[in-house]
Amino acid sequence: MKKQLTLKDIAHHFNLSVSTVSRALRDDPTIGKETREKIKHYAKSHHYKPNGMAAGLRTKKSNVIGVIIPEINNFFFASVLDGIEKVAEENNYTIIISQSNEEYEKEVKSVHSLLSTRVAGILVSLAKKTRNYSHFEEIIGNHVPLVFFDRICPGVLTDKVVVNDYEGAKEAVNHLIKTGCKRIAYFDSDPHLEISKNRRNGYLDALRENQIEVDQSLIYKCDTWEEARNITPEILNQENKPDAFLAFNDITASGILFAVKKAGLRIPEDISICGFADGYVSQNTDPTLTSVDQHGYEMGKMAMELILKRIRAEKEVKGISNRIIKTTLIERESTKPVLKQGA
Amino acid sequence: MKKQLTLKDIAHHFNLSVSTVSRALRDDPTIGKETREKIKHYAKSHHYKPNGMAAGLRTKKSNVIGVIIPEINNFFFASVLDGIEKVAEENNYTIIISQSNEEYEKEVKSVHSLLSTRVAGILVSLAKKTRNYSHFEEIIGNHVPLVFFDRICPGVLTDKVVVNDYEGAKEAVNHLIKTGCKRIAYFDSDPHLEISKNRRNGYLDALRENQIEVDQSLIYKCDTWEEARNITPEILNQENKPDAFLAFNDITASGILFAVKKAGLRIPEDISICGFADGYVSQNTDPTLTSVDQHGYEMGKMAMELILKRIRAEKEVKGISNRIIKTTLIERESTKPVLKQGA
DNA sequence: TTTTGTTTCACAATCGTTTGTGTTTTAAGT
């Protein structure tokens, strides 16, 4: 592979020194106006591109941010990536992405790879399977800015941006109750994830505050379409079946919806369904899905802004930021209209 | 920011030279076994990570691949990314992503940024708005491997991997015809895109081969959910309305489906609908969508494999590869069953 | 003891930038 144009090449062409060329390109006024212009013109017309590695080596700075997510092909995470990329691009940063596939080992490998690349900072959303967090301590130990988003790691002292899962779930359950539901089933994800705990607590507290007894047999671990398809019919066959479902994501909610329709029950008359938003799915089911919007795009933007702030801070920033984005319940057709007050 | 551990640090700790440490870590046999072991142990326990920039500078190699896509938050492209990341990871490459947002300027900027980063190769799927291709020639001029996927650029001489859009559309139309449809509407995307041309030709040829007269009034430029929602009702009000729709993607197909149901028509009895697959949408509509699967994941893997081959080739590879992935028609509920032959 | 040969490591150049500090040239001031 032939090498790309370098400062040395340009310097040689004009019989100037490398430093002069370097300064000219940065418009350093100590270089004569004429010289500057001719150098810049030559560089532009010959498509000179500074060698990022060399510059990074010298300045100990890099403009690349590492992002580690469970999976790229997931509407929510893709939304977050979209937001991250947006503000990264605006600030002339570029992002390198690696997915953990929910695996601990791959997450660790990704961290090491990013550290080796000397990224300016790292954004992470935890893999379901990670229980050990020393790789994150390693990042911090190297003084590389780190911020978690969505799937955070409460033990690690660093910035985080999450959605108010607790409130989101609570609001959803409250809505179901207000529309007349009494037996609300909850489909949970991995129970050790913070977001799972928070949502479950939101679910539980909403019930309690409405004087509805918690029935543990209404709580299931189920967060995929297939599982929902399999498990829902059985649940609907119970003598004391639920009249509503709150799912961990829209895909799961869609699976429930499918099964409910198959069972000949009406939505939302017989069964109400509410999901957590991850994309187009909720708008395309029939009936459309009521869902808790998690604002992934905003989350991505915020996470990137947080890390930029840390990167740009002269001295290490003391204290950690904890941004919380409000979820918003989007009411569609899979839940009943709210009963009129005082009717 | 405190600096990370370097070879020099390790060398200093053992009172050895940097070169010895470097070789020891690569298990060079010219370094004494004992020395090697103690160095490797020290490096591991102190989490030494080679500085990728320095190594890259010296060796003129990098293990990062640049990917430019129209948008991250799109199931199809996310699938491709998934595939790319998969084989990249297997080969110890990392990927840096930038989205063009369908804008020419941003695409150019991305190319320059990647070139500056000295990526080992670049994967691109064209933005809708680019008409000028000199930025790609610039990549080639710098001898950086380039491969296009899906939205290719026929004028640029480089590897490509696409789906057989022509055949895919043709097969879909043939299927519609075989199920009894006679007036098939086609919702097109940007007409200058290669994939648009190919699909349209597939559509047209399928009609001709079945002795069905082409009706230009059945061809529309429409590739979003909203547009489909707006335009479809009007089409259904025509005196000579179509009995089938072939859409550019599933989102659009879903919009059509929505409008058709709203109009009180039955699917597929009155109207058949077929989309081009991009995700969960097709499985979650009611009825579920018949769709042409584009195998994004496979496409990503193949594109990455192609570029790796070029990167690893000692000398410039002569000739260009042109991989074509076969689409597969996935029959679901939005189209009628095929009429029995000879019935 | 000297020679020859291994082992084991050190030296130094290099990759392309950036940047602190010279050095030369030119113009101005007296």
Add this chain to the structure above:
DNA sequence: ACTTAAAACACAAACGATTGTGAAACAAAA
């Protein structure tokens, strides 16, 4: 003409790794 000061540029040392080549150290062979 001589000093002084800008102006315009050159030198050289980093940054952290890789790698060809040279130099000790030590042992075996003569």
